[in-house]
Amino acid sequence: MGLKLGGISIRGIIGELGNCTCLANFLISNLGFLVARKDMLNITMTDAILRKKTPTTEQLNEHFQQLDVEGRFRLLYENFDTEEVLVTSSFGADSALLLHFISRVNPSQKVYFIDTGFHFPSTYIYKKRLAKILGLQVVDIGPSPDFYKMTEQMQLWKSHPDTCCFLNKVMALEALKSDHQVWVSGVMGHQTAHRSQLRFFATGNSNDSIIKCCPLLDMDAEKSRQYKLEHRLPPHPLEEMGYGSIGCQHCTVEGCGRSGRWAGHDKTECGLHLEDTIHN
Numbered sequence: 001m002g003l004k005l006g007g008i009s010i011r012g013i014i015g016e017l018g019n020c021t022c023l024a025n026f027l028i029s030n031l032g033f034l035v036a037r038k039d040m041l042n043i044t045m046t047d048a049i050l051r052k053k054t055p056t057t058e059q060l061n062e063h064f065q066q067l068d069v070e071g072r073f074r075l076l077y078e079n080f081d082t083e084e085v086l087v088t089s090s091f092g093a094d095s096a097l098l099l100h101f102i103s104r105v106n107p108s109q110k111v112y113f114i115d116t117g118f119h120f121p122s123t124y125i126y127k128k129r130l131a132k133i134l135g136l137q138v139v140d141i142g143p144s145p146d147f148y149k150m151t152e153q154m155q156l157w158k159s160h161p162d163t164c165c166f167l168n169k170v171m172a173l174e175a176l177k178s179d180h181q182v183w184v185s186g187v188m189g190h191q192t193a194h195r196s197q198l199r200f201f202a203t204g205n206s207n208d209s210i211i212k213c214c215p216l217l218d219m220d221a222e223k224s225r226q227y228k229l230e231h232r233l234p235p236h237p238l239e240e241m242g243y244g245s246i247g248c249q250h251c252t253v254e255g256c257g258r259s260g261r262w263a264g265h266d267k268t269e270c271g272l273h274l275e276d277t278i279h280n
Helices: 009-018 021-029 030-050 057-065 071-081 096-105 119-132 145-154 161-177 223-229 237-241
Strands: 085-088 110-114 137-140 182-184 201-203 211-213
Touching: 009 223, 071 096, 085 161, 096 119, 096 223, 110 161, 119 237, 137 161, 145 161, 161 201
Parallel strands: 085 110, 085 182, 110 137, 182 211
Antiparallel strands: 201 211
């Protein structure tokens, strides 16, 4: 099995690039480094879990099934210290849900926003507004300047959308994973067929040992809507314009649910969540 990052095969990315030799050669030259990072992460994560005797993902899944969403967050922080938890948010259409729970249960938790440099201006405005309302500690991370420049010059979102997401999202997050034991995401099962197969807690394939946690997984669209209304959580400005899911400008159009993402491409995920299968 070839090396994967964020559920995307490195071999597949290089193949997708075709004659883009400059970028393909860069990835090839760094394969050894990436493998070494993954091996080191596997050892570090395993040792840390054994030292703390953290419950298995199967045990955590069983406990989560019996709790409401807020109870799940409280259980999470009973088993993991704040600095061990990695929380990310796209500040998109459903992001206020996860962020509201974080603000209620652990307001000291840092929230990482992957700033690709290609977001809608309204997303940055929304991020600032939510951070102020909920008292969030938001930290921006992003791709290397070289990746951003190359993406812009080659317009990778048009010809190589998987590579675009890989360089500007997946790679941007990789450096943080080795510093954390569990990664919390706001994905919900009703959003895509792939996400409907996920579990509350899971580990990726053998290349990635960080535990993934999806506390909102069984929250359907109606429950989400009611929760946002009950707690008066502001919607993303683009929702009123017919955007059901909001990512980067180049790859997002109006549409119900995620139908407006990567229109014209056989693609429903950016790659961050593709490794989150039903592994225990």
